[in-house]
Amino acid sequence: MEMNQNLNELRDISSISIYPNPEHIDLSNKHDSEQIVDISPNRRYAKLNCILGKGAYKTVYKALDWEEGFEVAWSSTQTSKAQYMELNEEIEILKRVRHPNIINFHDCWYNNNEIIFITELMTSGTLREYIQKLQVPYLKIIKRWSRQILKGLYYLHSHDPPIVHRDIKCDNIFINGAHGEVKIGDMGTAKMKLGKNYTVIGTPEFIAPEMYEEKGYNEKVDVYAFGMCLLEMVTGEYPYSECKNPPQIYKKVINGIKPECLNKVKDPEVLEIINSCICPENERWSVKQLLETSFFLPEAEVKLLSTDETKNHLTMQVIFKGTDQLSVKFEFNTDTDTAEDVVSEMIQEEVIPDRYQQLITSEINGILREMNKYIPELDENKEEDHHIWKRENTITKKIEQANERFQEAERRIMVAEEAIKNIDMELENLENLAKRNKIPLEYELQKKAVITDNPPVLTPQEIVQVDDDYLNDLPVEELAKYTATTNNKADKIKEWTQKLRDQDIVTIGDLKELHDEDWASLGLTVLATRLLKNALYKILNDNMSPQQYSLPRINSPPNDLGRYTNMTHSSYTDQSAL
Known part of the structure; x- marks a missing residue:
């Protein structure tokens, strides 16, 4: 009692x-x-x-x-x-x-x-009152209502810990008839699920059996109650209306006896969903699982927004009904695109969920069929030929594109292999040069001048073959003088020399130890830095000819770099200095 x-x-x-x-x-x-x-x-x-x-x-x-x-x-x-x-x-x-x-x-x-x-304050009363006005609503309306209820429950259950409403029923679901908006109300019974709850609260017809047990319950009691709400929406009858009092309802619930009005549900998909909600707790679906079923998916519709004069370039839009008019606009080329490829691409880019693939593909193909019907010159046989040609043309273009990508990949591989080969050759030459005995530059020039009246020409290897000790001890004034005169900037000799000495750079050896960031801190202009570095390292680019380094006869002392006034040394461009 x-x-x-x-x-x-x-x-x-x-x-x-x-x-x-x-x-x-x-x-x-x-x-x-x-x-x-x-x-x-x-x-x-x-x-x-x-x-x-x-x-x-x-x-x-x-x-x-x-x-x-x-x-x-x-x-x-x-x-x-x-x-x-x-x-x-x-x-x-x-x-x-x-x-x-x-x-x-x-x-x-x-x-x-x-x-x-x-x-x-809502404007149109409770969902139960609305059902009584409409008698049994259309399934389309029931889907829209249910989807909104489940979204609200999913929000509550997604909290940490989950919020359990504990009294979901059509009397506590409120509606705005002007917009078909549905909201869960009477949140006064809601409670955080810290472990298991034990308080029996709610309406007997909507109370899950585990709420009567001492083991406690969780957020799935709301799923059970939603199943009873869906049953009421589909049949128009209050669950367990065959019972005369709450004890009779209680007895049926704890014994797993389902409401008699469940037998009136004819749609197999709806029946499966209701049974998945009001089954034992360990078998019961979650709200997330319910939302992912095809029954509760928002309806998707593809619309043709515009087309060009040739009807080859189309603008289409996918509209998801019941989701605040969420839509996706996309372009479609009838010559190169297929519905299957476009939809697959949108799924890969996560523009649309993959569960809509078949539906949206079918919608796009339907639009394409409708467009082909309105091409006057195509009779039924020609239309079929047109489809075959378009598919073959699409395949051919894709093969051509694949071949182009393959050829480009081969070309890049060849370029890379050639570059590696050149690097290996340069490394080998440098290693060989390092092993040889180096001869002072002045001696090589004098030797060549004896056997010819033409200005002597040094190969890149001959230029590099200069004794390290000889260069390291040269004062920086010699390098500044040589660089300035060979580049028609003789007025810069004193300025460059002073800036180098201000930074304790006295010899060529001091300069050779500098890194790029050290050069940047010398106070020289970008041009001066580049010219001095070129003159210092005397490194030829692969594409330069030895004739660019023609020099006059040398009659001055070997430590006087100013004698090389006709050396076209601006060609030694150090790429790292640019």
């Missing part, structure tokens, strides 16, 4: 709607004009004398939000101060919940043995 009384009380509490009910609204003349009868402690909300709903424990009034300028619901429930303090956890949950498919909670306070909740 105590269980029966508690269940009756729970049913009475949970059946209260915060929306108009003809049996509860006071239609006396004194309410012809709405008046303010109470003000919230923060003076933001004004309670009106218009009752929207009334039950044994709760009364709901229309109210005004003076700060935002819209109507809200003012719900008052008799309770003690101690009970109000126990609700702190639930109130904190309500403050954090914000989702398009959950009624917004605005404020809450305690006053004169009453707890007051201020919540969002």
Whole structure:
């Protein structure tokens, strides 16, 4: 008897709607004009004398939000101060919940043995009232409602820890008829799932069997209740309406006996979903699994937005209905594209989910068939030939593109191999040069001058074959003098020499030890740095001919670099200095 009384009380509490009910609204003349009868402690909300709903424990009034300028619901429930303090956890949950498919909670306070909740006000009543108006709604409408309910539940269950509503039913689902918008309400029973919950709360027809057991329960009790909501939407009947009282319902639920109205569900897909919701907890689907079924997928439609004069370049758009008009716009070339390739590409780039592949491909092909019907010169046989030609043309172009990519890859490999070969040869030459005995540059020039009246010509190898000790001891003035005169900048000799000496650069050997970043800090211009580095290293590029290094006869002392005035040395470009 105590269980029966508690269940009756729970049913009475949970059946209260915060929306108009003809049996509860006071239609006396004194309410012809709405008046303010109470003000919230923060003076933001004004309670009106218009009752929207009334039950044994709760009364709901229309109210005004003076700060935002819209109507809200003012719900008052008799309770003690101690009970109000126990609700702190639930109130904190309500403050954090914000989702398009959950009624917004605005404020809450305690006053004169009453707890007051201020919540969002919907315009068209509860989902149960709406079902009664429509009798049995179309399956398309049921899908849209269910999808929104599941999205709200998915949001709650995605919290860490999950938020369990514990009283999902069509009386607690509210609707805005103007937009088909559905929201979960009556969040006062919601609770964080810290481990298992044990409190039995809710409406008997929608309470999962595990809620009666001592083992506790989790967020899947909301999935069970949703299954019962879906059953009511499909059949128009309240679950377990064959039972006369809550104890009979309780007995059937704990024994796994399903509602009789389940036999009226004819659609096999809907029946499977309901059974997957109201089965034992360990077999029951999660909200995420339900949303991923084909039944709850948003409907996708492909529209042709525009085409050019040749009807070869199309602009199409995929619209996902029931998802705030989410859409994807894309281009389609009838000469080179196929529906299968375009859809596969969008899936690979995660523009659309892969579960829509078959549907969207079929929609695009349908548009292409419709377009071909309106080409006057194509009869039925020619149209088939046109399709065959287009497919063959597409395949041919793809093969050509693949061949081009292959040839380009081969070319790059050959270039890389040639570059490696050249590098190996250069390394080998350098190693050989390092092993030879080096001869001073002046001696080589004099030797060549003896046997010919023409200016002597040195090969790159001969230029490099200079004694390291001889060069290292040369003063930097000689390098500055040589570089400036060979580049028609004789006026820069003193300036360059001074800047080098300012940085304690005295000999050629000092310069050879510098790195690129050291050169940058010498205070020289970019041009001066480049010319000095070229003169220092005397490295020929592969494409330069030895004739570019023709020199006159040398009659001056061997340590005088100024004698090489006709050496065209600006050709020794050090690429790292550019």
